[in-house]
Amino acid sequence: AQSVTQLDSQVPVFEEAPVELRCNYSSSVSVYLFWYVQYPNQGLQLLLKYLSGSTLVKGINGFEAEFNKSQTSFHLRKPSVHISDTAEYFCAVGSSNTGKLIFGQGTTLQVKP
Amino acid sequence: DTEVTQTPKHLVMGMTNKKSLKCEQHMGHRAMYWYKQKAKKPPELMFVYSYEKLSINESVPSRFSPECPNSSLLNLHLHALQPEDSALYLCASSQEGREGIGELFFGEGSRLTVL
Numbered sequence: 001a002q003s004v005t006q007l008d009s010q011v012p013v014f015e016e017a018p019v020e021l022r023c024n025y026s027s028s029v030s031v032y033l034f035w036y037v038q039y040p041n042q043g044l045q046l047l048l049k050y051l052s053g054s055t056l057v058k059g060i061n062g063f064e065a066e067f068n069k070s071q072t073s074f075h076l077r078k079p080s081v082h083i084s085d086t087a088e089y090f091c092a093v094g095s096s097n098t099g100k101l102i103f104g105q106g107t108t109l110q111v112k113p
Numbered sequence: 114d115t116e117v118t119q120t121p122k123h124l125v126m127g128m129t130n131k132k133s134l135k136c137e138q139h140m141g142h143r144a145m146y147w148y149k150q151k152a153k154k155p156p157e158l159m160f161v162y163s164y165e166k167l168s169i170n171e172s173v174p175s176r177f178s179p180e181c182p183n184s185s186l187l188n189l190h191l192h193a194l195q196p197e198d199s200a201l202y203l204c205a206s207s208q209e210g211r212e213g214i215g216e217l218f219f220g221e222g223s224r225l226t227v228l
Contacts, residue, residue: 036217042222043219043221046217090155094212094213096214098213099210099211100211101213104155
């Protein structure tokens, strides 16, 4: 069975500081990995995805993530955050076998001025 | 701008009312989804339509009734809901027929309050 763990429920950070949101997964089969962002009062939007190939994935709004198979991690990073990055971030793992998508519990990123 | 449009954005209904949520996409996607999201929680899958046919029902109570009139439209009919059904209802679509293997495009959601 697949599972996703987002290790931090809340991450407060000052504007222009770097940030890392952590995500670990477990799966016995090959997986697809996603990060979605949800701004207040909106739906989810894809930030980036790993399907295959290069383990360093670049997404929108300056975010990137690295797929680490040995550590079963897919941490999200941004070198310098803005107030507008304040949102809920969801890591998700999908399986080509089951077609299911499992979301993590989410991490609230709070960017302070 | 979101390419998945949901109406209404807000809905308040009593437990005896019948109402519907609507969703529309014009990206030619083959799969459409309904999710329920409680505050500060991840979305929970309710239904999946693939090629206009219901392919997944995640054991959702019958007071929720989905309908897919055509490949661009998805409805969720609501009847005799309970206060615990109050939530944000998200519609999504994808090119792939299964949620776990490609990008999901979400609407902004319909916030439902059941009194």
